[in-house]
Amino acid sequence: DEVRIPASEPIQELNIGEDTTGEELVYETESDQGSLLQSIQQNSTSTDTPIDENWRDIWTHQPVCTSYLSEFNSLLCVYTNATFSQGRGISIFTTPKIAAEFAALLPFHDDEILQKRGINSAEGSGLWTAKALPGKGIGMVAKRDLQRGELITAYTPYLISHAENVLSVQEREKFLQIALSQLPAASQEHFLDLAKYYYELSVVVQDVVKANTFQMDMGGRMHLLVVPEASRYNHACAPNAQYYIEPGILTHFVHAVRPIAKDEEITITYSTPYHPYSVRQNYLLEAFRFTCTCSRCAKGEDTDQSLVEIHDLQQSLGNWGADSTASVKQAERLVKVYLEEEFDGFLDFAYGHAALTYNSVGSARGTVKYAALAAEAAALKYGPASKDVRTWMDLAERPMEHSSWRRRKNVVVVSDGDGDSD
Ligand SMILES: C[S@@+](CC[C@H](N)C(=O)[O-])C[C@H]1O[C@@H](n2cnc3c(N)ncnc32)[C@H](O)[C@@H]1O
Incomplete structure (x- = not known):
C-alpha cells in the first residue's frame, strides 16, 4: 500500500538509443549463476x-x-x-x-x-x-x-x-x-x-x-x-x-x-513524452536519425509550458508531507492537461494521481472513479496482467484500506475504530 506513485514516467523506448553494433556499449557483465x-x-x-x-x-x-x-x-x-x-x-x-x-x-x-x-x-x-x-x-x-x-x-x-x-x-x-x-x-x-x-x-x-x-x-x-x-x-x-x-x-x-x-x-512513442521539445528533437535525431515533425513537435517550444505545468502538478500531488498543498482541484487540472496535450497513452499517471488525491481527502467516490480509469489506462500501457493494473484495481475495490485514505483530511479525526469516521 505505497502512497507514492512514480514522479516521472519510466522510459519506454523502442530502441535502446545506444549503439548496439558498437564496442563502447556497457551492458551488464555479471555472471550467469546457472x-x-x-x-x-x-x-x-x-x-x-x-x-x-x-x-x-x-x-x-x-x-x-x-x-x-x-x-x-x-x-x-x-x-x-x-x-x-x-x-x-x-x-x-x-x-x-x-x-x-x-x-x-x-x-x-x-x-x-x-x-x-x-x-x-x-x-x-x-x-x-x-x-x-x-x-x-x-x-x-x-x-x-x-x-x-x-x-x-x-x-x-x-x-x-x-x-x-x-x-x-x-x-x-x-x-x-x-x-x-x-x-x-x-x-x-x-x-x-x-x-x-x-x-x-x-x-x-x-x-x-x-x-x-x-x-x-x-x-x-x-x-x-x-x-x-x-x-x-x-x-x-x-x-x-x-x-x-x-x-x-x-x-x-x-x-x-x-x-x-x-x-x-x-x-x-520511441521515447518519454515529458522531455521538452529540443531534448526530444535531439534524442530522436541521434538515436533514430529523423527530425520529428509530429503534431506536437510542429507546435515547437509552445508545448513546453504544459510540460512544466504537468511536472509542477505531479510534484505537488506527489508530496505527502505535512506541508503538502495538494488538492482535488490540482488533480482535476492534471487530468485536463493530459487530455488537452493528447497524452492519452500516459493517462494512468494523471488518473492515478487523481485517485490517490481523492482518497487522501476521504472521497471514496472520486477514488473509485479515477482508480478504475487508471487501471484501464495501465492495461493499455503495461498489459492487463501488470502490477500497475492490480494496484489501481485494489485501490478501486478497497479505497479505505489504502494508506492514502484520509491521509490529507485536514480535520482532527477522533477515531471510532472503523476507519471511516467523519
Ligand atoms: C522502427 S522504424 C519505423 C518504420 C519505418 N518508417 C520503416 O519504413 O520501416 C524507425 C524509423 O522510421 C523513421 N521514422 C519513425 N518515426 C518517424 C517520424 N515521426 N518522422 C519521420 N521518420 C520517422 C525513422 O527513419 C526511424 O529511424
Missing part, C-alpha cells in the same frame, strides 16, 4: 558446448554456440524453432540458461495458444495497413475507425538477441546471420525488408536490429526483439497507440489509446 554454467566454471578445462541433449524437443536446429565468454561466465548460442507459430519461426541468441527459460514458455508447448488469441494473424487483418508515407518511410495506417482500447497488432518476434556487448561486431553478426538463415524464407525476406541505417551488407542483421528494436527482460538480462509488423509503427510525441510486451507468450501488443480515424497514421 548450475550448468557453474559446472563449466568448475571444470574450466573444458569449454565444450553445454547443449542440452534433448534440444530437439524444442528447437528445429542444433544450437550453434560461441566459445565460452569469461566476461559473463557463459557462452551464447543460436536457438531456432523454424516451425514456431504455424511456420512463422523464431530464432533466439542467448545463454543456454536463458534459452531454457524461453523453452519453458507456453507457445513452445501449445501450438494453438497464439492462434487462439489472434496473435500473428495475417497481415492487415482489416484494421491496419503498412504503407509509404511522405518523409517517414513506411508507416502504419488505420483501415477503419478505431476506438480507444482496441487491439491493433499482436505479433511475436522473429529474432530475439541477448543485448551483450562482449562480442565483436563481426562475431555477433556471424551468429545473428545464422539465427536469421535458420528462419523460414518468407520470414527472412520480411526481416531484411525492414528499415536500416547503415545499408552495409556485412552487418545487415545488426543494422535491422538497431533500427527496429524493442526490449524485453528475460532471465534478468535485456534482450532485443525484432517484431517486423510492429517495426512499421512510426513515432509521435503524443502517440495514438501504446505497446507492451507480454514475455510469457513472447507477444508484442499495440492498442489504440484514443479514437483513430480511417486513413489516419497509427503511432507509438
